[in-house]
Amino acid sequence: MNTFMAMPLKRNQTPFWIGAVVLVLAVPGLLGGSDYLIQIATMMALYVVLASSLNLIIGFTGMYSLGHGAFYGIGAYTSAILAINLDWTFWVTMPIAGILTALVGAFLGLATLRLRQTFLVFGTLAFGEIVRILIMNWPSLTRGPMGIPGIPPPSILGFELVSSTQYYYLILVFAILMVFLIFRLYHSRVGRAWVAIREDEIAASSMGISVFGYKVLAFTIACLIAGLAGAFYAHFITFISADQFGMNESFLILTMVALGGTGSIIGPIIGALILIIIPEAFRFLAEYRMVLYGALLILVIVVKPEGLAGVKGLFAPASGARRFSFLRSGFSAECEKVEGAK
Amino acid sequence: MILEITKLEKKFGGLTAVNAVDLSVKEETIHAVIGPNGAGKTTFFNNITSIIPADSGRIIWKGERIERLSPQAISAKGIARTFQNIRLFAYMSVLDNVITGTHNHYKSFVWGAISRNARYRREEKESRELAMELIEKVGLADKRHEYARNLPYGEQRKLEIARALASKPKLLLLDEPAAGMNNAETEELDQFIRALREDGLTVLIIEHDVRLIMSIADRITVLDYGVKIAEGNAVEVQNDDRVIEAYLGKRRA
Numbered sequence: 001m002n003t004f005m006a007m008p009l010k011r012n013q014t015p016f017w018i019g020a021v022v023l024v025l026a027v028p029g030l031l032g033g034s035d036y037l038i039q040i041a042t043m044m045a046l047y048v049v050l051a052s053s054l055n056l057i058i059g060f061t062g063m064y065s066l067g068h069g070a071f072y073g074i075g076a077y078t079s080a081i082l083a084i085n086l087d088w089t090f091w092v093t094m095p096i097a098g099i100l101t102a103l104v105g106a107f108l109g110l111a112t113l114r115l116r117q118t119f120l121v122f123g124t125l126a127f128g129e130i131v132r133i134l135i136m137n138w139p140s141l142t143r144g145p146m147g148i149p150g151i152p153p154p155s156i157l158g159f160e161l162v163s164s165t166q167y168y169y170l171i172l173v174f175a176i177l178m179v180f181l182i183f184r185l186y187h188s189r190v191g192r193a194w195v196a197i198r199e200d201e202i203a204a205s206s207m208g209i210s211v212f213g214y215k216v217l218a219f220t221i222a223c224l225i226a227g228l229a230g231a232f233y234a235h236f237i238t239f240i241s242a243d244q245f246g247m248n249e250s251f252l253i254l255t256m257v258a259l260g261g262t263g264s265i266i267g268p269i270i271g272a273l274i275l276i277i278i279p280e281a282f283r284f285l286a287e288y289r290m291v292l293y294g295a296l297l298i299l300v301i302v303v304k305p306e307g308l309a310g311v312k313g314l315f316a317p318a319s320g321a322r323r324f325s326f327l328r329s330g331f332s333a334e335c336e337k338v339e340g341a342k
Numbered sequence: 343m344i345l346e347i348t349k350l351e352k353k354f355g356g357l358t359a360v361n362a363v364d365l366s367v368k369e370e371t372i373h374a375v376i377g378p379n380g381a382g383k384t385t386f387f388n389n390i391t392s393i394i395p396a397d398s399g400r401i402i403w404k405g406e407r408i409e410r411l412s413p414q415a416i417s418a419k420g421i422a423r424t425f426q427n428i429r430l431f432a433y434m435s436v437l438d439n440v441i442t443g444t445h446n447h448y449k450s451f452v453w454g455a456i457s458r459n460a461r462y463r464r465e466e467k468e469s470r471e472l473a474m475e476l477i478e479k480v481g482l483a484d485k486r487h488e489y490a491r492n493l494p495y496g497e498q499r500k501l502e503i504a505r506a507l508a509s510k511p512k513l514l515l516l517d518e519p520a521a522g523m524n525n526a527e528t529e530e531l532d533q534f535i536r537a538l539r540e541d542g543l544t545v546l547i548i549e550h551d552v553r554l555i556m557s558i559a560d561r562i563t564v565l566d567y568g569v570k571i572a573e574g575n576a577v578e579v580q581n582d583d584r585v586i587e588a589y590l591g592k593r594r595a
Contacts, residue, residue: 181456188455189465192434192442199431206391208417208446208509221452263433312433 014183014265022176038164042236044276045168045175046229051256051268052182053225058254059262059310060186061218062198063113064121067128068253071223073245074131075101075230077142080151080240090154094231101227102220109219113212128250135242147241151234167236174232178225183265185221194218198263198312259300261310270308344369344544345390345513350399350409352382352389352568359385360396361568367513372535372545374559376552376579378588382568383548384426387515390546391423392416403513418446422511424502426518426548432491436482436501439490440473443508469508476504480534495522503534514538516547520554528554556580564588 054068079097082088112123135142142148153161154170161167185191193214196204205211234240252275260271278296282289306312345367352360359382367373375383388394390401392413401409403419411419422443431439448469454462477483480500485493490501499519506514516535520528528551535545535558549555555562556576564572564579566588572579579585 184458185452185455188462189445189448189450189469190452190455192438193445195434195438196431196442196445199433200429202393202413203425203429203431204442205413206393206417206423207443207505208414209442210414217452 018176018179018183018265018269022172035164038168040276040280042164042168042171044273045171046233046236047253047256047272047276048269049175049178049229050226050253051260051272052179052265053222053229054253055257055262055268056182056185056194056218056222056225058257059264059267059312060191060194060198061215063215063219064117065124065219065222066121066247066250066254067108067124067126067131068222068226069245069247069249069251070128070131071101071105071226072230072233072249072253073135073240073242074104075227076234076240076245077135077148077230078227079231080148080234081141083152083235084148084150090152090231090235094154094228094235097231098224098228101230102224105223105227106216106220108223109216113215113219125247125250128247132242132246135245142242145242147239148234149239151238151240153238154235171232171236174228178228179265179269182225186265190214190217195263255297257307259297259307261307263306263311264309267307267310274308343367344404345546346400346402347390348400348402350386350389350396350401352385352394352396358568360389362399363565363568363570365563365570367544367546368561369544370539370542371560372539372547372558374555374562375546375548375565376550376555376562377565380567381565381588383565384517385568386565387423387517387546387548390416390515391421417509420510420512421515422506422509422513423515424499424506424517424519426521428495428498428502430490430498430502430505433489435487436477436490436493437470437473437486439501440476440504440508441469443505444469444472444510446509473504473508476507480504496524496527499523507538511543513544513546516545516549518548518550520549520551532558 050068050072054065057063057065057068075097078100079090079093082093082096083090108124108127112120112127115123136144138144139146153167155161161170186194193204193209196207196209197211197214201211230245256271256275257268258271259274260269261267274296275293278293279289282292285292300308304310343366345365347363347365350360350363350365351358361382363382363386365373365375375386377383385394389396389399389409392409392411392415396409399409400407403421406419408416408419431442434442448465450462450465453459454465474483474486477486480503482493482497482501482504485497490498493501499522503514503516503519519535520531523531532554535547538545547555547559559576561575562573562579563570564582564585566584571584571588572582574582
């Protein structure tokens with residue numbers, strides 16, 4: 001079965017898959033479908049970006065982040081506030097949103113990435129909640145629980161993008177660009193350093209890789225991309241509020257990566273597509289579709305722990321002996337302590 | 343002397359794993375560190391590569407103190423190592439494992455990776471060629487696209503050596519390279535390590551395979567309970583009373 005999935009780095013396949021996904025994304029636009037379908041397609045493209053960026057942290061570098069929704073939110077709020085209060089154009093506020101989010105991400109990374117895995121999970125989870133609570137309780141800047149309505153749409157050469165089809169293509173281009181960027185990073189010296197860290201931090205450091213530096217780098221780039229996605233989202237949906245970027249959002253993105261596959265380019269894309277389609281396709285089941293959603297997730301985790309098209313699962317052992325590494329004691333734990341203290 | 347270690351000491355709680363060990367390694371020699379299980383050999387290696395820094399003592403590499411440097415800085419100085427409990431990048435191809443070993447020699451970063459500029463392309467080509475050369479040298483060329491985790495044990499050890507060599511080290515630290523190898527493979531390893539010395543590399547090796555050690559080592563240091571109990575060439579060490587005692591127990595009078 002699926003021998004090609006198990007082969008590492010078959011370069012000729014990934015562009016093919018990306019092409020196929022592009023085609024799928026382009027279908028609603030080509031068919032001139034209903035606004036409803038096009039909106040769903042737009043959300044798919046956005047979530048492809050979000051899941052792919054989280055995959056940089058989780059799938060490539062082997063760290064955890066349960067606060068990705070918060071970075072998405074920081075990007076969205078930054079761009080919205082600048083656009084409304086200062087009347088700046090989207091093409092200025094969007095990059096600023098990305099850069100600010102990256103700075104926040106780098107700061108959080110510098111503070112938390114020396115933590116061992118379990119503590120990093122809690123650190124990022126707490127950070128996500130802090131951001132949400134901050135947005136709720138800073139009305140002079142964020143309008144608190146009322147949210148920010150009336151975010152202006154972007155314009156290209158004085159021509160405002162108002163129809164959903166136009167917006168769909170804008171976000172599609174953005175998504176392709178971001179996936180391409182991640183693809184190139186992955187297949188490079190930087191990507192190899194990330195994967196090396198995921199596989200074995202001690203071996204990576206004795207190969208001359210600055211473990212902490214590359215971790216912060218992965219975290220920062222992932223946050224930059226999430227922040228950009230947030231800006232695109234805010235100007236697309238025109239109304240944002242704190243509850244859109246809470247814990248649920250972080251978990252949704254995480255689930256997309258886990259379901260689609262960690263550590264590959266195509267995995268998070270598949271995950272994002274499936275998890276946007278399912279709630280829409282099974283609307284007739286009302287709340288029961290969440291049961292379906294849960295059952296699917298459990299099935300995948302049991303049958304294919306690395307996700308549908310992933311390289312290595314979240315809890316996969318590096319080699320037979322290293323299963324349940326958190327229970328390790330003695331010498332190697334000592335090594336990691338020392339490593340962590342550096 | 344390319345590497346000079348004086349009074350190196352490392353304690354884990356009440357246990358002194360490395361106790362005031364002095365060691366001098368001459369350039370372009372094969373220097374072995376042997377000793378019974380738990381003698382502190384691996385800790386000694388971890389001290390040299392700073393994976394577990396020593397508590398006290400000096401490590402002088404080409405006249406420069408390195409005991410306070412980070413593992414990546416030590417790697418950049420030209421010291422590479424393998425691990426007793428193999429530490430390959432399991433979910434990475436054989437080729438990428440070795441290419442990762444070249445990390446130190448190149449500078450391409452985020453912008454190079456995205457733009458694929460001339461420098462990036464040159465560096466990728468160079469590192470790929472060097473990696474392929476080393477993979478062929480250890481006989482894994484036809485397995486270069488396999489995940490490292492799918493290789494049999496002996497080949498994983500070879501791959502680890504190839505990865506260490508990819509950083510073009512001056513000093514190679516081998517931690518039990520023959521463990522899990524059969525006789526033919528050990529014989530091959532023997533030739534391989536000799537060839538490395540001919541190429542101008544200095545090798546510091548921990549090994550339990552006595553025949554291999556006696557065959558290749560120019561100089562042997564024996565540790566027991568963290569203390570250096572003997573040093574010399576193969577014949578001298580074999581006839582040393584303290585060494586015999588450490589391995590077999592006291593001779594009855």
